[in-house]
Amino acid sequence: MHAEERHQAILRRLRERGSLRVTEFAEELGVSSVTVRRDVEALAERGLLDRVHGGAVQRHGSREPGAAAGAGVGTRGTLVGSPRAVPADGAGLTFGLIVPAADYYYPDVIKGARAAAAARGIRLLLAISQYSPAEEQTQAAQLLDDGVDGLLITPCGPAADQGWPAGLGVPYLLVERRPGPGLADAESVVTDHAAGALAAVRHLAGLGRRRIGLLLREDSPHTPLVEEGYLAGLTAAGLDPEAAPRLRLAPPGTGPAGRAAPIERFTDAVAAGTLDGALVHNDHDAIVLLQRLRARGLSAPDDLAIVAYDDEVAALADIPLTAVAPPKLAVGASAVGLLADRLADPGRPRHRLAILPELRVRESSMGATASRPPG
Template sequence: MSLRGEYSVHAEDRHQAILRRLQKDGALRVTDFAAELGVSPVTVRRDVESLADRGLVARVHGGAVFPERWAETAPANARPSPEARSRERRERPVGMIVPSATYYYPEVIKGAREAAAAHNIRLILDISNYRADVERTQADQMVADGVEGLLIVPSEPQGWHESLPVPTVLVERRSDFSTAGALDHVVSDHVHGARMAVRHLVEAGRQRIALLVRGTSPTAPRVVEGFEAAVRAEGLEVLRPASVFDIGNWPPESPEYDCQFKQLLDAAADRRVDAVVAHPDNEALTLLRRLRERSLSAPDDVAIVAYDDEVAALADTPLSAVAPAKHEVGVCAVELLSRRLDRPDGPRHQLFVLPQLRVRSSSST
């Protein structure tokens, strides 16, 4: 396998392996870890650089450490003062469990780390890989290890989170406020984000707007809700047989996936669709490519607004995108938990952070 293929295909698994090793040992050497994984040191070095760019690790000569461990490996003249070390000893340990360290969540983690430093909190990170059973084990272990609070991005509807013995804030997931044990939560307002995307397309003169969505994503129900509400509010025509093209959890090579794309592309070719909101970003990139295969272009034939803004700007026709304020979500989550730690019996909070719309070439002429 070429180095480029090795790096791209397995990057997420390697990134998570690096974070787990740092969580366990506090540091790693690039050459030793590369040998363990059976990849080249250049590949691991690039992984470390990618994680460092996201603020998840700190690079040191020949390896990596968590940013919090930098003081232990820095030169003497860069080490914290005795007063700073005293403050560090009083830091409150807090666990953070997210489903991924590569897509969407790096900015959430970065915001949480920055806010944690400001609130004298030591953030301890783990990755669940969207597995609810792993998530619960991780939470239980963190509690057993002495964390004073938890930030959790649940992979499934909560049920056990409310019974955790430490203050807990849900991140990018809503708590059930109909129950007595409801938790604080902070979420991006994806309903608002989808409505904003539709409104932008209407203002650009589009009237036949479709939604392409991976319906198994935890974000998808809110995006669909906002899209359908906007279609009604704007008095737009409901497309037949449907305005929503759901590719579920089907892999790109599957007949089901291809069928949904074909129906959408046929509608675009027949001028029954003149704009698409696509969630997530990578599906918007696929849509752009497949439109070209049909000799259609964006924005002339079909305007496109992606949702998430992780890679939308990198398309050869830069894609307009709804950009959730991920960094701010991380900041707010830590601030809510810090407040809960200080006031265990204080009022509960449900916080909605509004996304932004970033207009680029794919929806403007």
């Protein structure tokens, strides 16, 4: 029996009897108690039941899967019936949140959303797509079956393929993604990544760095915006975009060659004096670059002033890295607020909110002065 089948069996038993004991139910399913205990934990994390000692009970006030309050949800997510009146703060609603991962970048988005939902009396159910567009849509369908009133989604596929949420039949909002052509009317909450990159370049130029390079992750959906802000920053500072390397790293898992070579080129440029400042997306690659510099007898900020992008682990580097910190908590909180406002007032003007990130200055650029001239 697959995990999803076990989950449905657990929820069905709770609807029928109101409670279950882990050991007894595991014996019925022919699986270990540890397996059922983990299933119960996963369902509790999604807000679908309450854990008790030795088992689980149906969450008070929970709805039957597939039955949104005051309306029915068809098999394709189409709403039927009359919508109920929604309080201005959204109290009593249930939202689904679908993000690509729960380890890097998104934990604070989730935390911000949870805090905002709790403050408004909204249940928040979490789903992880694991960067799979197919899994993303599967999770959306499951959340609809669980009876959510609206969805917060971070699509992981190409922008051109992100039109599918428009057919869900419930209000939705994009989180950390700008709507593509297929979602012309979609609301969204994003970090202004272009503004963050521009601030990073302005900071480096203000230190007297004149040859500022860019190292980007090729597979990140934020890459085009970071590059846009970087180029705008160079223009604003009167710097030549061809004076320093602008390179992209192959996605993780494609082999070391596609990732080591760009970092080595950056290190060579620092040694040659043709690179004295760098914006690196993301933290992990900035730390690797820092290690390569040290191996070559070079240092930050003396030889290279570095600004990382994301600020997940930048402060933990041997030389703490200056970093652009996206407002992840605020993004999650604002997304919940906008979706609640949409449900309370369906006719309100549509909103697209871009929140400015913060530049956190640390040792990798602190006290840096203009580097030596090339040659």
